[in-house]
Amino acid sequence: MNYMNSNLEYTTHFKNKIEKSLLKKKETNKLLKKDLILHIKCSFNNTIATVTDFEGNVLIWSSPACHGFKGSNRSTVFAARIAITEIAKGIQSLNVKSLDVRLKGLGPGRRKITKILKDHGIAITSLQDVTPLPFNGTRLRRKRRI
16 A cells, blocks of 8 residues: 555656646747847858857758758859748747847848748848948058159
8 A cells, every 4th residue: 555655656746847847848938939030141152041049059050052052053042042941931830920130241142031031921020230340450551652
C-alpha cells in the first residue's frame, strides 16, 4: 500500500514539472512572437536576410545561395526576392504579424523587401537604414599644383 502512494506522488511530481516547463515554453513563444527584427544586408553581390529576437538570437536566415543561385546570379533582384519570400514564410510559421526591419547596403534586392512582406501579410512596425556611412573618412590626397 505504501508503495502505491509513493508511486502516485512520484508521477504527480513529474506532471507538475512538465506543466511548469510547458508554461515556460509558452512564455518564450509569446516573447518571440512580439519582438523580432529582420536584418537584411543588400550588397552588390548578394542579399542576406536574418530574423533575430532583440537579444540577437538567430531564428531564421536565408540567402540566394541557399536556393541554388551561384556566381553573378546571386546579385539579381529575382534571387533576392526568392530569399526574402522564404524568410516571409518562416515568419508566418512563427505566427508573427509585425516586425522591425533593418536594411544595410545598396544592393538590387533592397526595393522589393517591403512589398514581399506586405504580400505575405506581415506588418512592418519600423524600417531603419543601418548602412555604415563615414562621417570623417580618410585623409584626402594632396591638391594638384599646376
